[in-house]
Amino acid sequence: MSIERHPDVYIEEVLASLPENLRQQFLDQPFDARLKQAKEIWEMVHGEDYQEPFYHWVKYPKFLRDRFVAEARPTVHSREELMEPIKPILELSMDVERQRVEACLKERPRADKAFGDDDKFADLPPLPATVRTVRQPYVFGWPITEEWLKTFSNIVGECIVNNHLSNGITQLLARAGCRLFYTCVVHPDAPEWAGESPPPEIPRFYILRICHTLFWDTFIEGRPSDAQYKWLEYVLPGKPGWFRYPLSFEEFDEVLKLAYRPYYICDPFPSCISDVKP
Numbered sequence: 001m002s003i004e005r006h007p008d009v010y011i012e013e014v015l016a017s018l019p020e021n022l023r024q025q026f027l028d029q030p031f032d033a034r035l036k037q038a039k040e041i042w043e044m045v046h047g048e049d050y051q052e053p054f055y056h057w058v059k060y061p062k063f064l065r066d067r068f069v070a071e072a073r074p075t076v077h078s079r080e081e082l083m084e085p086i087k088p089i090l091e092l093s094m095d096v097e098r099q100r101v102e103a104c105l106k107e108r109p110r111a112d113k114a115f116g117d118d119d120k121f122a123d124l125p126p127l128p129a130t131v132r133t134v135r136q137p138y139v140f141g142w143p144i145t146e147e148w149l150k151t152f153s154n155i156v157g158e159c160i161v162n163n164h165l166s167n168g169i170t171q172l173l174a175r176a177g178c179r180l181f182y183t184c185v186v187h188p189d190a191p192e193w194a195g196e197s198p199p200p201e202i203p204r205f206y207i208l209r210i211c212h213t214l215f216w217d218t219f220i221e222g223r224p225s226d227a228q229y230k231w232l233e234y235v236l237p238g239k240p241g242w243f244r245y246p247l248s249f250e251e252f253d254e255v256l257k258l259a260y261r262p263y264y265i266c267d268p269f270p271s272c273i274s275d276v277k278p
Contacts, residue, residue, distance in 0.1 A: 070126035076189040079203060085187065086143040086205040089238050094151050097237060101155055104235050110175040111231035122229030127213070127242050128188045135192075136244045137214045137252045139183055140223075141207035142236045149182075169208070176232050178224035183209040185243035198246050207243055208236065214252055 027034070076082055108114065124140055131138055149168030156171045165182070173180045183206065190202050198204065210232075211223040224232070233240065245252050 072129040082187045115227040115230040118227040139212040141209040181209040
């Protein structure tokens, strides 16, 4: 049953949850439009379906869909183009990268207010237009390789987890102060495919994920702070972006039920993609 609240309560609570780049757009609308949108979001977050998977972008309020989605882009078909996000990381010299990261950590060993506002959520780029139609969730993060994470683990030298891959992620998490997950993805503009998982001609690679589109709270409120995000940009190689998960919303939901157990920092993949290689 929905609970009727004073209009100001709806508006204030929703306004507080919006990233800075949306707040003014929200406030510039007529009061009736603001109230309608605020009630819609409030019911979505606090109603009976709270934390139920959305499973499709159409369940987000229209004004958020319009604000968060970029212009349509062409579908990418060639393997070279589909590997473009991870290619700069694969081509890195780890000796040169080691020197860069060591200098970064010496200057700024962890996220702090020198990088940005620690009291507001990071503003992320708009989602690809295909979020309206594809059957897979979108995830945001930095393309990464196991080799880079092992190098980072060796640079830090401290062993929190007895595995270089997991230790590298754990050390990044400890310094950034936000959740990071090693997640398998495909290019955001890859063609649609029939069946459960993408065919071999659509290559998969890995990112360090910070948020996704399955739930409202992980899409908006689960993202890192501005300072945490900028520190990750400072330390991590390559450019962050939105990518598609290789399986459906339902499969991703099952993965998250395992991945959000304490200390789980690598998504436990279903068996059909457990042998994925970049």
